[in-house]
Amino acid sequence: MIELKNREQLQLMRRAGAIVGETLQLLRGLVREGVTTEELDQAAEAYILKCGAAPAFKGYDGFPATLCTSVNEEVVHGIPGSRKLRGGDIISIDCGAFYQGYCGDAAITVPVGEIEPEWRRLLEVCEQSLALGIDQARVEKRLFDISSAVQSYVEKNGMSVVRDYVGHGIGRQMHEDPQVPNFGKPGRGPRLTQGMVLAIEPMVNMGGYKVETLSNNWTVVTVDRSPSAHFEHTVAIMEDGPEILTKV
Numbered sequence: 001m002i003e004l005k006n007r008e009q010l011q012l013m014r015r016a017g018a019i020v021g022e023t024l025q026l027l028r029g030l031v032r033e034g035v036t037t038e039e040l041d042q043a044a045e046a047y048i049l050k051c052g053a054a055p056a057f058k059g060y061d062g063f064p065a066t067l068c069t070s071v072n073e074e075v076v077h078g079i080p081g082s083r084k085l086r087g088g089d090i091i092s093i094d095c096g097a098f099y100q101g102y103c104g105d106a107a108i109t110v111p112v113g114e115i116e117p118e119w120r121r122l123l124e125v126c127e128q129s130l131a132l133g134i135d136q137a138r139v140e141k142r143l144f145d146i147s148s149a150v151q152s153y154v155e156k157n158g159m160s161v162v163r164d165y166v167g168h169g170i171g172r173q174m175h176e177d178p179q180v181p182n183f184g185k186p187g188r189g190p191r192l193t194q195g196m197v198l199a200i201e202p203m204v205n206m207g208g209y210k211v212e213t214l215s216n217n218w219t220v221v222t223v224d225r226s227p228s229a230h231f232e233h234t235v236a237i238m239e240d241g242p243e244i245l246t247k248v
């Protein structure tokens, strides 16, 4: 069942989303050669707590950290640790927080110093596919209009969308109905209505769409080890159009 949010709930979700957006903004400024993913995680947790919020991922199914940090061929669910970022890397940072019982969830992929032009294009295609997906998040559209907009743009650019992980409804739980795939046929799925809040999150691979999980049971990587990017926003569907709650 898709839970619609009322005015009061949306106000709390705006605050939760803003905290997540501010955290990612802070982290973007910290990404540089030599920084460890653990240092990013500590900075994120400190900021979230300072805002009177709580990390959403820590303890979720036993996940040990505030952020998911996924470098290069890592797609999602990378665990922060002692790995130092190197020039030419890309890092996907996924962050979630609860504020007064409501969740915000967003992700960005950030270059470390100078990166290959093709990798820069990967980031641009992924971020633009998210923008095109969000633009479909309108009253009277259908859910898979979002999915289709993401998929068609990515594939037109010769890249692929991950199938095994999808976006989701969000609210009192981090993951609520409906699932929001990044692939599908337009004109299908539930009709979108005022008060739905969706986490839309394309994961885009430069190579094939297939992914696998490493032996730590968390880190998801591309099977062909091509680089992968991830951008995500929490978006409220409002009468006058999509409202991004997690602006970075």
Ligand code: MG
Pocket: 094, 095, 096, 105, 106, 107, 201, 232
């Ligand atoms: Mg996320």
Ligand code: MG
Pocket: 105, 106, 167, 168, 199, 201, 232
């Ligand atoms: Mg999410």
